[in-house]
Amino acid sequence: MPTFQIDCLLEYQVHEPTEFIFQVEASKHAWQNILHEEIVISSMSKAMSEMPAIAIKHFDRDQGVNRFARLSAPAEQLFRLHYQAHVETSIPTRPIDAEENAIHLLPSETFYYLAPSRFCESDLLERMAQRTFGHIPTGYQRVQTICDWIYAHIIYESGSSDHTTSAKDILVSRAGVCRDFAHLAIAICRALDIPARFVFGYMPFYQAMPDFHAIFEVYLGQQWVLFDATKMGPIEEFVRVGTGLDAKDVPFASFFGQAELLKIQPQIHKLEA
Amino acid sequence: MPTFQIDCLLEYQVHEPTEFIFQVEASKHAWQNILHEEIVISSMSKAMSEMPAIAIKHFDRDQGVNRFARLSAPAEQLFRLHYQAHVETSIPTRPIDAEENAIHLLPSETFYYLAPSRFCESDLLERMAQRTFGHIPTGYQRVQTICDWIYAHIIYESGSSDHTTSAKDILVSRAGVCRDFAHLAIAICRALDIPARFVFGYMPFYQAMPDFHAIFEVYLGQQWVLFDATKMGPIEEFVRVGTGLDAKDVPFASFFGQAELLKIQPQIHKLEA
Amino acid sequence: MPTFQIDCLLEYQVHEPTEFIFQVEASKHAWQNILHEEIVISSMSKAMSEMPAIAIKHFDRDQGVNRFARLSAPAEQLFRLHYQAHVETSIPTRPIDAEENAIHLLPSETFYYLAPSRFCESDLLERMAQRTFGHIPTGYQRVQTICDWIYAHIIYESGSSDHTTSAKDILVSRAGVCRDFAHLAIAICRALDIPARFVFGYMPFYQAMPDFHAIFEVYLGQQWVLFDATKMGPIEEFVRVGTGLDAKDVPFASFFGQAELLKIQPQIHKLEA
Amino acid sequence: MPTFQIDCLLEYQVHEPTEFIFQVEASKHAWQNILHEEIVISSMSKAMSEMPAIAIKHFDRDQGVNRFARLSAPAEQLFRLHYQAHVETSIPTRPIDAEENAIHLLPSETFYYLAPSRFCESDLLERMAQRTFGHIPTGYQRVQTICDWIYAHIIYESGSSDHTTSAKDILVSRAGVCRDFAHLAIAICRALDIPARFVFGYMPFYQAMPDFHAIFEVYLGQQWVLFDATKMGPIEEFVRVGTGLDAKDVPFASFFGQAELLKIQPQIHKLEA
Missing domain, CATH: 2.60.40.2250 (Immunoglobulin-like)
Structure with missing residues (x-):
């Protein structure tokens, strides 16, 4: 370890x-x-x-x-x-075959992470999520596809967002930092009925200066699985500090x-x- | 009782x-x-x-x-x-002399209710809250003043808002239902550093048809105190069902x-x- | 004729x-x-x-x-x-080889149609437009690609939007009617420095009930060219009633x-x- | 002169x-x-x-x-x-007795200035305008009351807004610069069926550093009347440069x-x- x-x-x-x-x-x-x-x-x-x-x-x-x-x-x-x-x-090995859960099989305590939150307005992104990711085979690979889409469509740019910026804003402005990437991913996952939450902590970056890092985790199979839409560092070297609905839960x-x-x-x- | x-x-x-x-x-x-x-x-x-x-x-x-x-x-x-x-x-007698707490005296578990949430964007309403209520003597009476302001400035109108409407939206549109009144009150209180949360349950209305009712509570003195900006029924006859950050926590x-x-x-x- | x-x-x-x-x-x-x-x-x-x-x-x-x-x-x-x-x-034959104009060659009177308007917030969609359509060969085919993207990504649904809905809203909600399709197209074109304006009038629909129809036109080569992102009828059978910045100009x-x-x-x- | x-x-x-x-x-x-x-x-x-x-x-x-x-x-x-x-x-002497026009008496060319625009979403502020200013005697004094309300409720603060900020945003954030003050005033006036438009130009400020200044004008009696909600300088010493729907018309x-x-x-x- x-x-x-x-x-x-x-x-x-x-x-x-x-x-x-x-x-x-x-x-x-x-x-x-x-x-x-x-x-x-x-x-x-x-x-x-x-x-x-x-x-x-x-x-x-x-x-x-x-x-x-x-x-x-x-x-x-x-x-x-x-x-x-x-x-x-x-951190468990990446469960690349993990399935999404049918709603009636989700543990009751995960429903809390299906609801919208301050920075993750999943209620507003339902059609976008369905239209863009609804047809993709469900499970780990779908969440990875969401990460890849965000990486391709959102520009990582310091100073392009602020502490009031939400997933909806990012979908319009198309630029943000790690917390914004996480927020958008979470909002999309929740809109697809995949429990998702915000995680922040320490990660050694490939290139960027040291800073806190924000990623997210979703409930697949019978476990929470970490994902990072920013590709800024090795997710298996992440040390967790906070877990919550979104960034306002765990500043x-x-x-x-x-x-x-x-x-x-x-x-x-x-x-x- | x-x-x-x-x-x-x-x-x-x-x-x-x-x-x-x-x-x-x-x-x-x-x-x-x-x-x-x-x-x-x-x-x-x-x-x-x-x-x-x-x-x-x-x-x-x-x-x-x-x-x-x-x-x-x-x-x-x-x-x-x-x-x-x-x-x-x-329900305790209304503590009309209850004081707001200085930040350093607030119990640690109440801080959770100072942060913004999906429908209560207190982070966006800071200046509005300060400008409108910052000069009012603090404590129970200030929260009551906030309720009165909302009652005077927001029109109660069924169908004027929907399940995605937030405090910020209501501040612009000036119309909503009980949950919107509660959301706006909560957002303003949090912006003033008063812990506030959403409460819903049963209340016998003076005139309206039976329905669930949404109110809010704030932390004053050493207790949570219920408030209702809608004036639709007797708050001392309220039976609580849910308590949370806002309506999305407790549908x-x-x-x-x-x-x-x-x-x-x-x-x-x-x-x- | x-x-x-x-x-x-x-x-x-x-x-x-x-x-x-x-x-x-x-x-x-x-x-x-x-x-x-x-x-x-x-x-x-x-x-x-x-x-x-x-x-x-x-x-x-x-x-x-x-x-x-x-x-x-x-x-x-x-x-x-x-x-x-x-x-x-x-209506002129569709000029499928028409070029976009370099900014310094645009007629001065077309600049008015590069600015954002009530329902076409091109100022907010610059990165989205660049990221999604910036790499596509410019000219008639790029505008057609924008239309096709809108047709593929936005659901045409009566009642999904209202008279306050803007291009930004549609980009989030992903549903609208003809005026919303036109607004989004116009906002994207303006964000790419292509003069674009709202046009409404009469068109025989393929299937829908008779109604006014909203489309848009962009300045390509030395002419304004009509486009319709909804594919609801033959654009060459359109009779123009109004031309303006967006729907609020020409109700x-x-x-x-x-x-x-x-x-x-x-x-x-x-x-x- | x-x-x-x-x-x-x-x-x-x-x-x-x-x-x-x-x-x-x-x-x-x-x-x-x-x-x-x-x-x-x-x-x-x-x-x-x-x-x-x-x-x-x-x-x-x-x-x-x-x-x-x-x-x-x-x-x-x-x-x-x-x-x-x-x-x-x-500039004509301030017509402090000027009346608002009944809708059916307004000149047809003024209707253009009743519609919402990019930065003046009068369509969203109707209830706010009615609720706050609907009961005030109409005419010059009502417009002055709107200016006074804005001056009292919005903080003038450089850097608090940007070039995408609209009247609706200002109503929430409660801070802005001269163009934001003008936008909010215009949106409120239009929501009350008073034709209003954006004016910018040169004005000697009482205290601030030289800069362009944005004010607005409304149609009262049979004339356009200048107003300035910022109180930054003598309106009778204003030299006009641009007149339009809002700031995006006349940068x-x-x-x-x-x-x-x-x-x-x-x-x-x-x-x-």
Whole structure:
């Protein structure tokens, strides 16, 4: 089983007392084993003198699949979060023969991932999904076809979308980043009655600068299967952080107050066996 | 404590094998006590002969706050669901002095209800919410002011919106039904950092025909408080069925297949003490 | 040159004094010669007695390319407009080798038809147009390819769109009627720097019931060329009524007041030589 | 009659052969008299050597109300347009008692300005307009009330909108610049059956940096009356350049090719009597 070292640094200039909720910690998920982890908060005053430690409150949702670190940062600080972890993963081999489930055979808990969400308006894309992918043999290959279609038709372009951009918007504008690719794929899958959800985490990119990565997973056969419409890195080297309806469920950071993101360095690399 | 009798009848013509998920059962919630309940499915063939019983699978989310009845209806049936219950409720007295919470004092589990959702694009309404309600004294009265504003500015009109209509749409079109009123209120509250969620259930209307009703609740002080921007009935006589991010979380019925809703009669009346 | 007989009947129930502006008369356009025409207004009171004649004011735009009949209908009338005409047309043979113009060679007056309009948001579809049609050899065949793509990807379905539906909406919803097909085609053409405009008029349909028809025309070579993405009838048997930016420029009827359309019968048939 | 000196400088870096259409010249309009004007194009190569003159083609629409200067710029140039003019204006005194026209009394040519356009979706804002302004006494004061409402409810913020932002968007986002203020006002007026159109030109601002300014005019009594919802300068010192349905009708510059706007300095000042 491959092991990954994660080294994630976030730095903020805090202008007024600000509440932060971070989701940067590796997920407690069947496919991954956290060998070691540490989250360190440090802060400096304007005069660059060390400040008293800020207390972290940890909480989670979904039995630890989504883990959060919450803290109250005082004003006028240079504030830094540093998360380090060693995570062993065991993502199942790609089940390229996996079938879609007939609706009456879907586990009841997967229905939640058939409904539309803020960024995945599957209710608006039903005809598009049927017209474009309705005739394709169902199962793993159909979801792969959806990924390929998105890769061919949507331009990956930083800055072309923003934090309010949804699947419907992307279908019109034809440009976005990884979260937009995932949102569109999810919306199309749900419109075809394939349970689909948003997954974000760490992935070593082939070429791009280190950043968080957003992909998605669908329920095929009796399992959730990861897919990535961006082709930016090896999906078998993905370390999961968040799982939800869409990006608004699992942001790497939410904050309430006035603060400025100065640095974001979510690095991952595979450790030698 | 008041007690209510619920009598909910749904009738469908089913054209092909169809999977149904119903959410019509009273919620298992601290404010209500289900004294008795029964859900009966009956179906007739085209020739109006009685058909074999259809098995119901029950499941829930959120510790029974949301309860679902799932079933697979065969083709060519006249299919009827009948839910009857006696429910005793104890909705707290309206806490008209309740305060909003400073962000750093909000319980961590309420943050989920600050994020935008499919029908409540709070991310898009921030300036509108600030500009219109930012200067109003915070707390219970501010939420009431939001309700009053919606009541004054949005026309209640059956058929003016559909199942894809969102808070943003309503802000433009200025017409909708109870779920739209709730969605807009929720979006505005979240934009003001007040946790807010969608609630639907049974309510005896002052004048309208019996139907499910959608309202919302916000987190004030240390409790969730129900509000209703439609003024259609007495909020203290509300029996809760579903609680979620918005209407797509808690539809009274979802179905997958070809079927037609023939009758919907969600009746409630208060029993004499 | 073929000659067509047009027989267009519109009938309204007028509830309060209502101002009507009709655009049903054949266009004064180089490709058509109006041999004869007559517009007759008649109205009945509730008691079905004949009412005094209503005066028509005629006006036009664009040197008679768009002709309007305006009138003030009193309240409580059954009101009928009847337009009859014989029109000889000479639509040029389809110029299947026509080239697109390089921007610097376009006549200045065609630039007006490169800008976005209410129902043709070409500004939002630039990447979609480039990504889907950018690589196709330019000219007549590219426009035909756009028509074919629309025909293949959009479902023609009465009632699937309404009078506020735009090209962007259709690209998402994938269903519409003739005016939506035209709007999407126009938006795509403008996004590719091909001047394009909305045309509506009379066309004998292969199968559908008589109705007004909406198509579009683009500037290729040194001429405007008609296209129809719906394939509903023979484009060489089209009689033009309106030409504009999109459907809002040239509605067959606008009215201000309370009235109800009871009957719409825009018939056309080709006269034997 | 006041006289104004206009001095407008635009500078572009042109990367590839690019077609420009400029609309910067004072309008030929009943309210203004162009005493003198001159438009000069100059261009430099990369090596800053003077380049051969670029020919300007002049054309107009609407009998000179909208005037355009078109030119083909070669690649790799620093390209500069300089427009200078002396314009005497005679904007009528504000007709504060002007009435709205009953529909049947409106001149036929004003109906064109009742229809929705790309950035002014009056068709979507009917209920909002009625609900918010329907009860206000009609006429000049109602239009002024609309301006005041916009000024109070929309935040003027550079960069908060872009060239695809429409009235509907602004109603949701509540922030924009002068063109957005004008678009929203126009959409509301049209929704109330008041003919309204977009006007842009030069105005000496009270505080802001020199820039083009967008306002609007509505048809009241028997005249078009200018209004400005931004309160950024004296409306009686406005010099008109463009008049149209909305901003897409009358952009100060359109270009087709790859070019970069380096400088924009549309200055105006009032000459001493």
